[in-house]
Amino acid sequence: MNVAADGAQEQSSDAASPSLAVEDLFVDRGEVQVLNGVTFSANSSRIMGVIGPNGAGKSTLFNTLTGLIPARDGRVRINGKSIGESRGQVAFVPQRQNINWDLPMTVWDMVMLGRTRQIGWIRRPGSADKQAVEDALNQVWMWDRRDALIAELSGGQQQRVFVARALAQDVQVLILDEAFRGVDFTSQEVMTLVLQEMRDGGKTILLASHNISYIRRLTDDCLCLNRSVIACGLTSEVLVPEVMDELYRSVDIYRAYESEQR
Amino acid sequence: MDVLADIFIAPFQYGFMLRALIVSVLVGVMCPMLGAYVVTKGLGFMGDALSHAVLPGMVAAFVIGVNPFLGAMPMGIVVALLSGYLIRRAGISADTSVGILFAGLFALGVVMLSFTRGLRVSLEDILLGQVLGVTTQDVLLTLVLAALVLAVLYLLHKELVFASFDPAGATVIGLPTQALDYLLLALLAIVIVLAIQAVGIVLVLAMLITPAATSFLLVRNFPKAMFTGSLLGLISAVSGLYLSYHYNLPSGPSMALVATVIFAVVVAVKKAR
Numbered sequence: 388m389n390v391a392a393d394g395a396q397e398q399s400s401d402a403a404s405p406s407l408a409v410e411d412l413f414v415d416r417g418e419v420q421v422l423n424g425v426t427f428s429a430n431s432s433r434i435m436g437v438i439g440p441n442g443a444g445k446s447t448l449f450n451t452l453t454g455l456i457p458a459r460d461g462r463v464r465i466n467g468k469s470i471g472e473s474r475g476q477v478a479f480v481p482q483r484q485n486i487n488w489d490l491p492m493t494v495w496d497m498v499m500l501g502r503t504r505q506i507g508w509i510r511r512p513g514s515a516d517k518q519a520v521e522d523a524l525n526q527v528w529m530w531d532r533r534d535a536l537i538a539e540l541s542g543g544q545q546q547r548v549f550v551a552r553a554l555a556q557d558v559q560v561l562i563l564d565e566a567f568r569g570v571d572f573t574s575q576e577v578m579t580l581v582l583q584e585m586r587d588g589g590k591t592i593l594l595a596s597h598n599i600s601y602i603r604r605l606t607d608d609c610l611c612l613n614r615s616v617i618a619c620g621l622t623s624e625v626l627v628p629e630v631m632d633e634l635y636r637s638v639d640i641y642r643a644y645e646s647e648q649r
Numbered sequence: 650m651d652v653l654a655d656i657f658i659a660p661f662q663y664g665f666m667l668r669a670l671i672v673s674v675l676v677g678v679m680c681p682m683l684g685a686y687v688v689t690k691g692l693g694f695m696g697d698a699l700s701h702a703v704l705p706g707m708v709a710a711f712v713i714g715v716n717p718f719l720g721a722m723p724m725g726i727v728v729a730l731l732s733g734y735l736i737r738r739a740g741i742s743a744d745t746s747v748g749i750l751f752a753g754l755f756a757l758g759v760v761m762l763s764f765t766r767g768l769r770v771s772l773e774d775i776l777l778g779q780v781l782g783v784t785t786q787d788v789l790l791t792l793v794l795a796a797l798v799l800a801v802l803y804l805l806h807k808e809l810v811f812a813s814f815d816p817a818g819a820t821v822i823g824l825p826t827q828a829l830d831y832l833l834l835a836l837l838a839i840v841i842v843l844a845i846q847a848v849g850i851v852l853v854l855a856m857l858i859t860p861a862a863t864s865f866l867l868v869r870n871f872p873k874a875m876f877t878g879s880l881l882g883l884i885s886a887v888s889g890l891y892l893s894y895h896y897n898l899p900s901g902p903s904m905a906l907v908a909t910v911i912f913a914v915v916v917a918v919k920k921a922r
Contacts, residue, residue: 450817453817453820453821454820454821455817455820455821474821474823475821475822475823477821478821479817479818479821481815481817481818485815485816485817486814486815487689487690487813487814487815487816489688489689489690489691490689490690490810490813490814490871491689491865491869491870491871491874492810492814492871493870496810496871497814499807500807500810500811500814500815500818500819500822501822503807503808503811503819503822503823503824504822504823506807508805508808509804509805536869536870552818556822
């Protein structure tokens with residue numbers, strides 16, 4: 388795929404060293420090879436969308452980059468460090484079903500979890516941590532709900548709190564897995580603004596979504612993944628019918644994409 | 650005043666009642682602290698199974714002639730860690746593997762007990778608790794271990810809560826989530842062994858989860874629920890002890906019943922509103 392090669396070259400020539408570089412990554416889940424030789428890089432001050440059909444390996448890729456599951460082979464550099472060395476240097480907004488909602492947790496406490504590393508073992512939050520939590524909650528427009536239980540919020544508000552936790556973590560790379568699924572309009576707009584602010588502040592953002600029109604609107608670059616990289620490059624150059632055809636071949640979502648084009 | 654003194658103070662002219670009171674208070678306070686994690690993480694079955702699985706350790710200690718809790722404690726911790734491993738690794742479901750392991754160990758304990766006819770050990774006391782029989786050594790052990798568990802729960806509160814609420818997020822931020830899980834299981838094993846003195850193997854669950862579950866109906870905040878649960882556990886344990894003294898009832902079941910009645914009342918009041 389020409390688009391892929393061109394996009395990748397253009398991207399790597401943009402910056403001296405990408406903040407996230409993935410080379411020839413192989414990841415298995417049980418007996419199944421989920422990722423086969425994935426190579427791409429993401430730069431600071433960019434938002435990269437990650438798209439692909441269900442089972443394409445988007446969550447597996449994110450779980451590998453965040454150190455949740457091991458890679459069989461390949462090389463990952465995050466700010467020049469390996470996954471193990473860069474532990475805690477990536478903020479992750481996971482899919483919400485992985486949370487233990489039975490444990491009552493206030494919005495404030497939830498965002499404070501993002502400061503765990505800065506606070507350190509055993510110690511209690513200091514004034515800098517409290518300020519970071521307050522700033523993060525203000526940024527996602529959730530300061531007024533700081534004493535609410537997170538389980539009682541709407542899906543969109545919950546997602547904003549997760550984004551606030553990532554903000555409070557204050558790291559270079561942010562990864563969001565289906566962060567916009569089932570999210571109300573206001574939350575979507577708030578999160579869009581926050582992500583754009585983070586990008587303009589020099590962060591590197593990876594965002595998986597099934598919502599192609601959203602990817603088109605928000606992201607600078609796009610990684611098209613289906614077990615391996617189908618294409619990677621500028622969003623405007625990658626989201627073309629030929630690539631989408633290959634990516635979503637015989638998949639229902641592609642029909643949705645087509646109908647959106649009409 | 651004399652009536653009140655008869656009810657509340659008179660029992661403690663006996664040394665055994667004073668020792669029982671100290672152990673009951675500690676068990677009543679400690680169980681719901683761990684119970685808050687047990688309830689929210691869905692570890693109730695694990696807690697029940699763990700309390701049954703320490704029986705061989707207790708019996709072995711009887712045979713050697715040492716304090717039964719010196720046998721139950723290491724047994725509980727080893728079994729807790731082993732079951733944590735099974736939950737992570739086993740191909741069969743966690744409930745199944747934990748159930749097989751723990752039922753097997755309990756059976757082993759009962760069989761071992763049948764070989765110890767020379768010893769003055771009552772299966773009923775082990776199953777239902779006999780807090781009136783605790784020794785000074787039991788009291789000291791309980792004090793030390795309760796202090797240890799409290800210290801760990803206090804110092805590692807934010808880490809344990811993070812790992813329980815969002816294990817993946819905790820791992821990503823760099824916490825050793827797996828080690829924290831094992832630590833929580835080890836603390837659970839310690840508290841269960843302490844509670845066996847008061848309420849016995851079969852009724853541990855009543856002290857472990859009932860006050861904690863009641864507290865989550867009353868308050869909606871995890872640390873507050875730990876404290877509210879402890880208060881309810883304390884009330885259950887102490888009033889159960891008084892009931893058993895004044896009405897000549899078995900102490901463990903009395904404590905468990907009080908905890909259950911408090912839970913039922915709270916549920917009823919909440920429904921009525």
